[in-house]
Amino acid sequence: MSDQVQKILEIADDELILGWRNSEWTGIAPLLEEDVAFSSIAQNEIGHARAWYELAARELGTTADELALDRRPDEYRCSRLVELRLVPDWAATIARHHLYETADKTRIAALKRSDDPEIAGLAAKIDREEAYHRMHAQMWFERLQDEPRFKTALDELRPLLDVRDEHSPGLAELWEEMTMVRRSVAGAVW
Amino acid sequence: MGGDDDGAPVGRGGSVVTAEQVWDALAEIPDPEIPVISLVDLGVIRSVDVSREQVRVEFTPTFLGCPALEVMRDAMAARISALGADPQIDVISDDSWSTDRITPEGREKLRASGFAPPLPRCAWERFSGRPDEPRALLGGGASAASAPREVGGPTLVQLQSNAFRCPYCGSQDTTLENIFGPTPCRSVRYCRNCRQPFEQFKTI
Numbered sequence: 001m002s003d004q005v006q007k008i009l010e011i012a013d014d015e016l017i018l019g020w021r022n023s024e025w026t027g028i029a030p031l032l033e034e035d036v037a038f039s040s041i042a043q044n045e046i047g048h049a050r051a052w053y054e055l056a057a058r059e060l061g062t063t064a065d066e067l068a069l070d071r072r073p074d075e076y077r078c079s080r081l082v083e084l085r086l087v088p089d090w091a092a093t094i095a096r097h098h099l100y101e102t103a104d105k106t107r108i109a110a111l112k113r114s115d116d117p118e119i120a121g122l123a124a125k126i127d128r129e130e131a132y133h134r135m136h137a138q139m140w141f142e143r144l145q146d147e148p149r150f151k152t153a154l155d156e157l158r159p160l161l162d163v164r165d166e167h168s169p170g171l172a173e174l175w176e177e178m179t180m181v182r183r184s185v186a187g188a189v190w
Numbered sequence: 191m192g193g194d195d196d197g198a199p200v201g202r203g204g205s206v207v208t209a210e211q212v213w214d215a216l217a218e219i220p221d222p223e224i225p226v227i228s229l230v231d232l233g234v235i236r237s238v239d240v241s242r243e244q245v246r247v248e249f250t251p252t253f254l255g256c257p258a259l260e261v262m263r264d265a266m267a268a269r270i271s272a273l274g275a276d277p278q279i280d281v282i283s284d285d286s287w288s289t290d291r292i293t294p295e296g297r298e299k300l301r302a303s304g305f306a307p308p309l310p311r312c313a314w315e316r317f318s319g320r321p322d323e324p325r326a327l328l329g330g331g332a333s334a335a336s337a338p339r340e341v342g343g344p345t346l347v348q349l350q351s352n353a354f355r356c357p358y359c360g361s362q363d364t365t366l367e368n369i370f371g372p373t374p375c376r377s378v379r380y381c382r383n384c385r386q387p388f389e390q391f392k393t394i
Contacts, residue, residue, distance in 0.1 A: 036372070039370075040373075044374055045255070051254050121283070124285035131344075132392060135346040135369055
């Protein structure tokens with residue numbers, strides 16, 4: 001696997017897993033507006049994951065669904081930050097949202113300058129959508145930045161951003177949920 | 191209309207249909223989530239290429255997570271098949287779609303049905319971020335030529351500004367209720383003048 005495909009899988013896995021984690025707020029967020037916001041952000045992230053998986057799948061001779069759902073939990077390349085189940089901790093959820101969107105901005109900016117026109121084009125398209133995620137994260141950062149619980153969560157979560165080789169038990173549990181339907185019907189084509 | 195009928199239209203190079211006929215047919219397909227506008231109004235069709243019995247359409251999606259994309263693609267294929275041609279719909283996931291591709295007719299149809307159309311990207315790209323500026327900028331005022339900012343759509347300060355017009359009464363006395371809305375492409379705003387919440391198409 002080339003470095004480039006490896007990098008694309010990292011992003012795709014981050015977006016897929018974070019999309020699932022964000023969707024856990026659907027129906028139970030502290031405000032109705034945030035129910036809508038986190039559901040919408042989750043939907044966007046999973047759409048981005050699919051687009052990146054499709055690019056990687058062409059290089060690897062497989063399909064987006066197989067990459068997203070047929071690998072074992074220890075084969076995922078996502079950051080440990082996105083794996084954690086943070087419901088019902090809103091302060092930690094916003095801390096992760098802020099840390100992730102800040103790091104993702106840098107990564108997307110670099111991909112927009114890629115020599116590969118497909119990667120650069122997709123990154124630019126995704127960046128248009130991510131601009132709204134960043135605004136949402138910024139709005140909550142400004143509101144919570146002086147709260148002790150929020151500051152503690154930032155300090156605890158920040159070191160997890162670059163951990164990709166070691167997964168938490170939370171990822172295996174999420175993987176069970178995420179792939180349950182697919183695994184239950186042998187040979188089904190979705 | 192069968193492609194091999196004597197009466198079937200024959201385009202240049204012996205094609206069963208012309209590109210104009212394909213564009214007309216695609217202009218009749220409503221957006222699955224906002225049916226007041228068509229796929230042509232929405233600007234998601236980048237090109238139509240007709241060669242003999244095959245019609246190739248380049249389809250540039252709106253939001254990548256939008257569940258309407260498959261519905262749009264299948265509806266286009268069905269319309270082209272009904273014209274007697276063989277459809278090939280290529281999904282182009284590059285940066286070619288932006289809300290600036292929505293046609294003037296599409297924007298007016300959106301506004302008339304209560305969706306505030308997206309502000310043009312150029313409005314934001316010339317805007318330095320002072321909350322009082324968009325009114326002047328969009329109204330053709332004097333303070334528009336400020337320092338250029340990074341190209342990339344609006345910022346939070348701008349979303350919280352008074353650049354957005356209520357689609358019902360036209361007032362600019364509107365506030366941001368939620369950056370996100372019922373679908374990825376929309377925000378929710380509230381008009382303080384006519385006391386009506388409304389959906390604002392995001393600029394992307």
